Amino acid sequence: MDDLDEFSASTVIAWLMYTRETLRELIYKVRTTPNVNILDICGRQKLEILVLAHNSITGVEPHYQRFPCLKSLSLSYVSISALDLNLLLTTCPNIESLALVNPEIAMSDAQVTVELNSPTLKSIYVEAISLDKFMLEADSLETLHLKDCALELFELLGKGTLKHFKIDDVSVIHLDIGEAVENLEIVDISHFTIIWSKFYQMISKSSKLRRLRLWDVVFDDEDEFVDVETIALCFPQLSYLALSYDLRDGLLHYGLQGSSYLENVTLLELGWTVVNEPFTDWVSGLLKRCPNLKELVIHGIVSEAKTHEECQILAKFTSCIVQLMRKYMHVDVQFEYE
Numbered sequence: 001m002d003d004l005d006e007f008s009a010s011t012v013i014a015w016l017m018y019t020r021e022t023l024r025e026l027i028y029k030v031r032t033t034p035n036v037n038i039l040d041i042c043g044r045q046k047l048e049i050l051v052l053a054h055n056s057i058t059g060v061e062p063h064y065q066r067f068p069c070l071k072s073l074s075l076s077y078v079s080i081s082a083l084d085l086n087l088l089l090t091t092c093p094n095i096e097s098l099a100l101v102n103p104e105i106a107m108s109d110a111q112v113t114v115e116l117n118s119p120t121l122k123s124i125y126v127e128a129i130s131l132d133k134f135m136l137e138a139d140s141l142e143t144l145h146l147k148d149c150a151l152e153l154f155e156l157l158g159k160g161t162l163k164h165f166k167i168d169d170v171s172v173i174h175l176d177i178g179e180a181v182e183n184l185e186i187v188d189i190s191h192f193t194i195i196w197s198k199f200y201q202m203i204s205k206s207s208k209l210r211r212l213r214l215w216d217v218v219f220d221d222e223d224e225f226v227d228v229e230t231i232a233l234c235f236p237q238l239s240y241l242a243l244s245y246d247l248r249d250g251l252l253h254y255g256l257q258g259s260s261y262l263e264n265v266t267l268l269e270l271g272w273t274v275v276n277e278p279f280t281d282w283v284s285g286l287l288k289r290c291p292n293l294k295e296l297v298i299h300g301i302v303s304e305a306k307t308h309e310e311c312q313i314l315a316k317f318t319s320c321i322v323q324l325m326r327k328y329m330h331v332d333v334q335f336e337y338e
Helices: 009-019 038-042 082-090 196-203 228-234 249-255 277-288 308-325
Strands: 006-008 025-028 031-033 049-053 072-076 079-081 097-101 104-106 113-117 123-127 130-137 143-147 150-157 164-168 171-176 186-194 211-219 240-245 267-271 295-300 332-337
Touching (some): 006 009, 009 031, 025 038, 038 049, 082 113, 186 196, 211 267
Parallel strands (some): 006 031, 049 072, 072 097, 079 104, 143 164, 150 171, 186 211, 211 240, 240 267, 267 295, 295 332
């Protein structure tokens, strides 16, 4: 049932009552009049996966509306209070995966604060949410993905189990994923403004890091840059590195200072928004630091209308890359333009 049609509430209730004792997975995206209380109908049953959209949840009773077998919960465009959201998690003692997409959080006071607590949660995906504070206590969390969110504060309290940390197009003033990050294996940051010194300090103890992606990042301080030497020394197991940010002549040299090699990097992705000589030099400098590289992917943006001068610059850039790659015949090169 998709969100394009509206069903009779009595019909939906009849279907659920008939199947609830054997139901393992429910994808419920239908609008009904009046609203159907899924928690009352499907609670205390064998449901393992619940995908709920365009619904409202009110007055959660954790002692009555329990989901003892539920492992995956997805709420999209669901109206729910911050208190009920946390109570809903407590009704799922074995939950492992939670997805929140554009929820309508009802609050009783002016400050919008969400506090969630789950000892079993392993993965959380949050998209299109705007809050003052989002505090998550999850001792078993392994995957954290924030997308298209506006937050003043995000805080994770855990026990160092986080392995995959991804941020995409998020505005956050204070970000804290805790000090116990030694098990981080993947960090993926895109369309995000960072203070490199603070961000590096946050992940610097992640010696197990295998994949690092900083894509379309903007530095809060114009004099900041990604220090390749520091990356090489702190993340010896790194096998995948992707970098795309505004290159400036003055800072390019500093970013490539040092002599440490990225010994285990086999895949390198580099991106640019403007074709210029500094980018070619940057590619060359990074290739020298990756002795065991197998694949290089270069991303670029090409506007529809090009002046003759812009075409000449692009042609020169292509020639420089071709000439450069003759030194690295063992590396597979790919170009991806938008």
